[in-house]
Amino acid sequence: MADHANPGPAATPAGRYAGSAAAFERATGSLAGGVSSNFRSGGDPVSLFFERAAGAHLVDVDGNDYVDYVLGMGPSILGHAPADVVAAVADELGRGQLFGGQTFAEVELAERFQGAIACAERVRFGSSGTEMDQAAIRLARAATGRDLIVKFEGHYHGWLDPLLVSVAPPLDVAGPADAPIPHLPSRGQLASSADAVVILSWNDRAALDGLFNGPLRDRIAGLICEPILCNTGVIPAEPGFLEAARALTSANGTVLIFDEVITGFRVAFGGAQARTGVMPDLAVFAKAMGSGFPIAALAGSRALMELTSDGVLHGGTYNANVSSIAAANATLKALGENDGAAYGHIERMGARLMAGLRAEAERIGTDLLVQGIGPVFNTTFGRGPVRNYREYFATDRARQRLFLRALLDRGVRVTARGTWFLSSAHSEADIDQTIAAAGDALAAIG
Ligand SMILES: Cc1ncc(COP(=O)(O)O)c(C=O)c1O
Incomplete structure (x- = not known):
């Protein structure tokens, strides 16, 4: 896995991200900075372009499939394209917006x-x-x-x-x-x-x-x-x-x-x-x-x-507006159903993932710091618990960046800040696939 050992922020996108790299190049000719939000620029190795998403998975324009923990920066708590929400919005679209x-x-x-x-x-x-x-x-x-x-x-x-x-x-x-x-x-x-x-x-x-x-x-x-x-x-x-x-x-x-x-x-x-x-x-x-x-x-x-x-x-x-209200009503209905069963699932998947990441870090002997709660947690490197901004700033974010890139290369997408969002669509298989990828990524970055 030597090619993953030190991708570095300025690494030329290899074949794996070639489609995104070309699309980004084109985008810079029309979109300011190639993006529609500053928080989407500076991707490593390039700001990715996506084709589609369903459940806990996201597919980029190069056909790479990711277990997604970005979830649109948090919103997709039922996973991507949840059927009930999509149907509720589709039902309303013809009425006007x-x-x-x-x-x-x-x-x-x-x-x-x-x-x-x-x-x-x-x-x-x-x-x-x-x-x-x-x-x-x-x-x-x-x-x-x-x-x-x-x-x-x-x-x-x-x-x-x-x-x-x-x-x-x-x-x-x-x-x-x-x-x-x-x-x-x-x-x-x-x-x-x-x-x-x-x-x-x-x-x-x-x-x-x-x-x-x-x-x-x-x-x-x-x-x-x-x-x-x-x-x-x-x-x-x-x-x-x-x-x-x-x-x-x-x-x-x-x-x-x-x-x-x-x-x-x-x-x-x-x-x-x-x-x-x-x-x-x-x-x-x-x-x-x-x-x-x-x-x-x-x-x-x-x-x-x-x-x-x-x-x-x-x-x-x-x-x-009509479609956003329909989406929110359907989302809250789904989240409240069965005594909030979705939350039990999200907590369990998050806890399983946090425990698995910690176990991999211990097995490899690295100081991965996993902090947060099941529905949302963060990974960086250093000693915890982190109590405030300055303590977080003191963690090893250069290594964090290498880890995030190594995860991306192995089909796991996490936010650029190292924060992971869970959804009710993440399955045990997704979590176990992620833990295996993380163990591999940790070993590769040293
Ligand atoms: C805690 C918090 N407040 C406010 C905002 C801004 O929300 P928006 O991006 O919808 O304007 C964000 C966005 O990430 C956020 O995380």
Whole structure:
């Protein structure tokens, strides 16, 4: 397996990826950077082009079949092209897509939310997580008349100016761990975006206490977090941390916002708020609620959500479009069936895979770090447990990249950040095939 030993980021795509390489070359003549999202560029060895997907498998334009743990960056929790969802959308397509008005189906979906999500007294639908995070902080500022939003280093809340702060800051400009300096990652961002955000380290209880007992407390409108951090490793809150955030925000009149774009309908039917037992004032959902169709939601207390009828603007031409609503209703119906049997399966497959990866690492004698929970976990190299962005940053991500490439070469596709998403379509055979490929990949990279 010498050819896999050190593919390197700049390796010329071998025959295996030749079709994708040619397609990417062509794409650069029309699509800016050859892609439609910056997060899809920089693939190793090239940004892949895909032909089709079904269940847990994905096929690229070169005919390579992958066991897929990317799942469209998380959404395809029932696997790709789930029959019930496809049929529900197909049934609706002939009726029209957008009416510039309401449908019964969107009310049905809102009622499903009320049944599933603890904080969902009222709901609004949109098309992306980014815009619903924006709606959440707008509501927080309107409700409190304050300006500051607290967010945590390494958490991602979409690509708009106000929250695209300290997502993956280089450590030489990130300031001290107990008082990180807000970092704006994109050229063209309004510099003042950084002034309206206070950055803390995840799981830093002392800094959280200090902030809510310090001079800025009267300015804090909202605190937003991924309740289980999934955009930097997979890092749960330590026991007591979310509870402290809940208590401090309540006492201070600050709006607690859970960004459940990844965790919603993935880590439990009731989301991370059900899994952790901590209820936010507002929560944002997307990804798993729609099986890959563009849909997102903001849910929360009646008092906050009804501010949308009292001067707080939330709009969107495509909100609650017919096919996305049909997809979400069908997805939530499938996820809720048989007492949430899908979640039992996902947990079991995830646990089997995590255990298998650890066993292979031990057999080979390498320091593969597998951290997270069944529905979503991360692999990198180093010592755990990792508690925050800086500890994750210190893991050996060069070796992580080699591992991910070696997996790809062996028919296993994982996100570029080393995060693995499970679906109800992953079978024991898929998991065992993956474990064997991972053992081979670990041996090859040394
Ligand atoms: C936690 C979290 N919040 C917000 C977003 C942004 O969602 P979208 O890409 O739908 O705008 C993402 C996207 O990955 C996310 O992971």
